[in-house]
Amino acid sequence: AQTVTQSQPEMSVQEAETVTLSCTYDTSESDYYLFWYKQPPSRQMILVIRQEAYKQQNATENRFSVNFQKAAKSFSLKISDSQLGDAAMYFCAYTPGGNQGGKLIFGQGTELSVKP
């Protein structure tokens, strides 16, 4: 069974500093996609970044970047120059490739707080 594990229930970072959120996953598929979603207190689910498993290059989106280690099945999110608005619950998610319905499997989430 495919699973996603986020081992850090809570993380804290000082404003302007860098923080890394961890995520590991388990799958026997070779084709899949990984995502980080952000859920602020407003409850909205916001896509932060996406990584295709077939791409060796790590995805980046402005201050957000990932460290994708396919062999280790690790997919961590790095937030640089943290801002107060980054405070939220962050979810790592996995979906298999191909036409399998687009089902996302989520990790348990990491609550990130940002200290001014």
Add this chain to the structure above:
Amino acid sequence: DTAVSQTPKYLVTQMGNDKSIKCEQNLGHDTMYWYKQDSKKFLKIMFSYNNKELIINETVPNRFSPKSPDKAHLNLHINSLELGDSAVYFCASSQTGTGFSPLHFGNGTRLTVT
């Protein structure tokens, strides 16, 4: 313009009642979903529809019945509500039902059963 909209945002009801949550997307996507987020914030898929056809049904009780009148709408009807149904329900859509297309989520409906 709201891409994926759900109504209502909040729903408080008593055990045994029947309620519906509506979802509409204006993105022209082919696939729509319902996810449930429990009290520990864990998110799990319930259903997915592609062009009005049920694709995924994740061992959800029969009291939950999704209905897709067209590919822009996916409603969730819940019969005989139970305390354990209290959760936040998210509707989402994607261009296709493949991993290539990221999901766009609505803002969720917080259901409280008393």
